[in-house]
Amino acid sequence: MEIFKKAEAVRLRSYHDKYLLAEDDEESVNQDRDGRSMNARWTVEVVEEASVIRLKSCFGKYLTASNIPMFLAMSGKKVTQTLPRRLDSSTEWEPIREGVQVKLKTRYGQYLRANGGLPPWRNSITHDVPHRTTTQDWILWDVDILESRKKKAAPVAKQAYTPLPPPPPPPELLMVKKDDHHEPDSPKGFSLKSPRFSKTESDDSVCSPVKTDGRLIYYRVGDEDGNVDESVKEELFCFKGIGLEELKQKLKEKTGLSDLSICSKNPLNGKLYPLRLHLPPNNTKMHVVLIPSSSQGDAASTS
Numbered sequence: 001m002e003i004f005k006k007a008e009a010v011r012l013r014s015y016h017d018k019y020l021l022a023e024d025d026e027e028s029v030n031q032d033r034d035g036r037s038m039n040a041r042w043t044v045e046v047v048e049e050a051s052v053i054r055l056k057s058c059f060g061k062y063l064t065a066s067n068i069p070m071f072l073a074m075s076g077k078k079v080t081q082t083l084p085r086r087l088d089s090s091t092e093w094e095p096i097r098e099g100v101q102v103k104l105k106t107r108y109g110q111y112l113r114a115n116g117g118l119p120p121w122r123n124s125i126t127h128d129v130p131h132r133t134t135t136q137d138w139i140l141w142d143v144d145i146l147e148s149r150k151k152k153a154a155p156v157a158k159q160a161y162t163p164l165p166p167p168p169p170p171p172e173l174l175m176v177k178k179d180d181h182h183e184p185d186s187p188k189g190f191s192l193k194s195p196r197f198s199k200t201e202s203d204d205s206v207c208s209p210v211k212t213d214g215r216l217i218y219y220r221v222g223d224e225d226g227n228v229d230e231s232v233k234e235e236l237f238c239f240k241g242i243g244l245e246e247l248k249q250k251l252k253e254k255t256g257l258s259d260l261s262i263c264s265k266n267p268l269n270g271k272l273y274p275l276r277l278h279l280p281p282n283n284t285k286m287h288v289v290l291i292p293s294s295s296q297g298d299a300a301s302t303s
Contacts, residue, residue, distance in 0.1 A: 014114030022057035062091040076126030111139040214240035215283035
């Protein structure tokens with residue numbers, strides 16, 4: 001349970017080294033080896049009072065243990081994506097620690113199970129109680145944290161109100177009172193004037209633009225041949241580092257890729273070329289494409 005309390009979004013990897021995916025029909029779920037897809041991202045909602053969680057897909061629907069049999073005369077029942085008007089126990093899963101892995105138990109004593117074997121069982125997801133020794137590990141899941149949960153700020157204790165003393169008079173008025181005995185024509189009598197700022201203060205308050213903290217990074221993930229699906233919306237985040245290696249490490253955390261190359265698109269011929277040395281100056285926003293370091297697209301762009 002502790003790992004889910006720390007996580008805002010996770011990926012679940014099955015015993016078969018495949019990820020739990022929400023299908024594009026927004027109703028069914030399955031498992032696949034491609035964990036880079038947004039379909040593998042599940043948002044965690046913690047129900048503290050019941051020590052259970054809910055998992056929401058990228059389509060905004062909840063992972064649900066249905067009462068529909070997966071196949072006739074079989075014990076396993078379907079796991080689906082639903083958005084009920086009223087959330088009930090079918091959307092609740094109890095995490096049970098099993099070493100470094102977890103089991104996700106329904107409120108009715110069954111477990112989220114990634115099936116193997118031959119079609120049509122292969123890659124299907126059910127909830128069931130495994131009775132055979134060979135299927136005992138099919139209910140174990142590795143949890144990858146994609147986004148950590150932000151800690152809530154502690155409430156600030158209210159303090160009794162104490163009125164502040166009145167501010168001292170501005171220096172200009174003090175100067176006027178000090179020179180009241182001078183004649184009106186005396187140069188010292190003209191001491192009431194607008195406050196002056198130093199050149200630095202004036203430039204900072206009037207001329208200097210507000211500095212942004214970090215640069216915007218727009219990115220897409222390409223396939224092993226360097227091809228990019230232009231119909232997929234670019235992901236966006238604010239990068240506060242200054243070096244290419246820092247950016248690469250941040251993108252690895254964002255995408256879950258262990259080895260990647262950061263590329264930019266040539267505006268003249270549309271080809272990708274890898275970034276090697278430095279980032280653009282002045283926190284300029286960047287549009288980049290991420291591909292595996294050993295991909296053909298990367299090799300072609302550097303030749």
